[in-house]
Amino acid sequence: MASQLNQVFMNMLINASHAIGDGNHGKITIRTGTENGMVWVEFSDTGKGIAPENLNRIFDPFFTTKPVGKGTGLGLSLSFGIIEKHHGRIEVESEVGNGATFRVWLPVRQSREEKT
Ligand SMILES: Nc1ncnc2c1ncn2[C@@H]1O[C@H](COP(=O)(O)OP(=O)(O)OP(=O)(O)O)[C@@H](O)[C@H]1O
Ligand SMILES: [Mg+2]
Secondary structure, eight states: HHHHHHHHHHHHHHHHHHHHOSSSOOOEEEEEEHHHHHEEEEEEEOOOOGGGTTTTTTSTTTTOOOOOOTSOOOHHHHHHHHHHHHEEEEEEEEEESSSSEEEEEESSOOOGGGGO
């Protein structure tokens, strides 16, 4: 479980840094908290944001806006699957030109099968 969640968080960070781009002094903010037996981890960036027409496609396998060789479009779809398997959920908010925020929710306690 831990290594899969590492993969999720690593993809969030790489996505945020790609959205910020070169030499822009962007900022990535990570926040966390707990609520009603769930823990949340939130990644906010000051990058270029996500177009509204793409917001419901970013979790699709192979959906990418990156040039060939830079992205496969699998990061968020794999992340979605991992989070779902752990009975969590993922939320996204973004405005073009104003960055993006991804919030991952996971139950504090996992059942036995999901601990491995
Ligand atoms: N923080 C973000 N800011 C702006 N756009 C984002 C952000 N995170 C994801 N996206 C958009 O969602 C698309 C899909 O992301 P995903 O992580 O699934 O694939 P990828 O990063 O393009 O490729 P891969 O992760 O497989 O290397 C990205 O191509 C980008 O358009
Ligand atoms: Mg990615």
